[in-house]
Amino acid sequence: xxxxxxxxxxxxxxxxxxxxxxxxxxxxxxxxxxxxxxxxxxxxxxxxxxxxxxxxxxxxxxxxxxxxxxxxxxxxxxxxxxxxxxxxxxxxxxxxxxxxxxxxxxxxxxxxxxxxxxxxxxxxxxxxxxxxxxxxxxxxxxxxxxxxxxxxxxxxxxxxxxxxxxxxxxxxxxxxxxxxxxxxxxxxxxxxxxxxxxxxxxxxxxxxxxxxxxxxxxxxxxxxxxxxxxxxxxxxxxxxxxxxxxxxx
Numbered sequence: 001x002x003x004x005x006x007x008x009x010x011x012x013x014x015x016x017x018x019x020x021x022x023x024x025x026x027x028x029x030x031x032x033x034x035x036x037x038x039x040x041x042x043x044x045x046x047x048x049x050x051x052x053x054x055x056x057x058x059x060x061x062x063x064x065x066x067x068x069x070x071x072x073x074x075x076x077x078x079x080x081x082x083x084x085x086x087x088x089x090x091x092x093x094x095x096x097x098x099x100x101x102x103x104x105x106x107x108x109x110x111x112x113x114x115x116x117x118x119x120x121x122x123x124x125x126x127x128x129x130x131x132x133x134x135x136x137x138x139x140x141x142x143x144x145x146x147x148x149x150x151x152x153x154x155x156x157x158x159x160x161x162x163x164x165x166x167x168x169x170x171x172x173x174x175x176x177x178x179x180x181x182x183x184x185x186x187x188x189x190x191x192x193x194x195x196x197x198x199x200x201x202x203x204x205x206x207x208x209x210x211x212x213x214x215x216x217x218x219x220x221x222x223x224x225x226x227x228x229x230x231x232x233x234x235x236x237x238x239x240x241x242x243x244x245x246x247x248x249x
Contacts, residue, residue, distance in 0.1 A: 001031050001032070001104070001105060001106070001151065002031070002032040002034070002081075002105065002107075003031065003032070003033045003034070003106075003108075004036065004074055005108075005109045005144050006036050006038055006071055006108065006109070006110045007035065007036070007038065007139075007140070007141055008038055008039060008049060009111075009113075010035045010037045012141045012145075013033070013035045013141070013144075013145065016145050017145075017148075021152065021153070021158060022148065022149060022152060025155065025157075025158045028157065030152070030157055030158050031148070031152055031155065033148060034074075036070055036074060038066050041065075041067075041069040042065075042066045043065075048063070049113075050062050050063060050113075050114050059116075061114060061115055061116055061118055062113060062121070064117075064118040064120045067117065067125065068121070068125060071083060071125060079108060079125075081104065081106040081108055082101075082104060082107045083107075083108045083125055083126050083127050083128070084101075084107060084126070084128045084147070085110045085122060085128070085129045085140075086110065086129075086144055086147070087112055087116075087122075087129050087130070087131060087140070089129060089131065090130040091128075092131050092132075093143075093146070093147065093150070098154065102154035107151075109140070109144040109147060109148070110126060111140030111141050111143075111144050112139060113139045113140070130147065131143075132146055132147075172211070173222060173225060173226035174211040174212065174222065174223075175215045175218060175219055175222070176214070177207050177213070178210055180192070180195055184196060209235060212228075212232060212235060212236055216236060216239065216240070
């Protein structure tokens with residue numbers, strides 16, 4: 001999968017892209033990340049990419065010319081792939097959105113800065129807008145890295161465990177349950193016996209129940225959308241009744 005990133009801060013990207021899973025994915029040609037400095041498409045000696053907003057107000061606005069020229073010179077006019085603007089005004093990035101975007105062989109990520117971008121960029125160049133949450137950052141670079149990381153996890157061979165992405169929190173509509181590793185006992189805290197039993201069916205059932213419990217405890221809003229069996233819904237109803245009974249005593 002190819003990512004073309006357009007930014008005013010290209011130096012932000014190498015440290016993360018050259019680490020861990022993304023490094024291995026690049027080494028194995030599973031992803032191709034190309035970072036472009038928008039300033040390279042300016043035509044003045046100071047490489048100015050922003051200007052004062054029409055109508056007054058605080059902050060500066062990214063100019064349309066260098067952004068259009070950068071993207072169209074690399075991707076064509078119109079661009080040959082989706083151009084995603086990272087902005088707090090976009091649709092919220094979720095595991096489902098990540099899976100949707102991972103179906104593309106090529107996407108472009110446009111990182112805003114300053115007060116924002118000239119609206120003509122949003123209206124006539126960007127094909128999608130993504131927000132990583134209901135908060136504001138100083139630029140789109142960190143969101144771009146988050147998108148690259150999340151999409152890479154869906155690419156076959158990017159993760160050591162082929163089932164890892166399938167079992168991640170949110171991938172199944174639930175949060176993941178707890179994980180344990182050696183030693184079997186630490187400071188008197190033991191690993192649950194079921195995980196040491198070797199009974200894979202029992203372990204799978206325990207993990208599913210733990211995922212249900214953790215989601216009920218931390219993100220009950222997710223349960224309304226999760227695909228649950230009748231037995232799982234009955235399990236949650238029983239746990240809820242027990243919790244209510246305990247709290248009323």
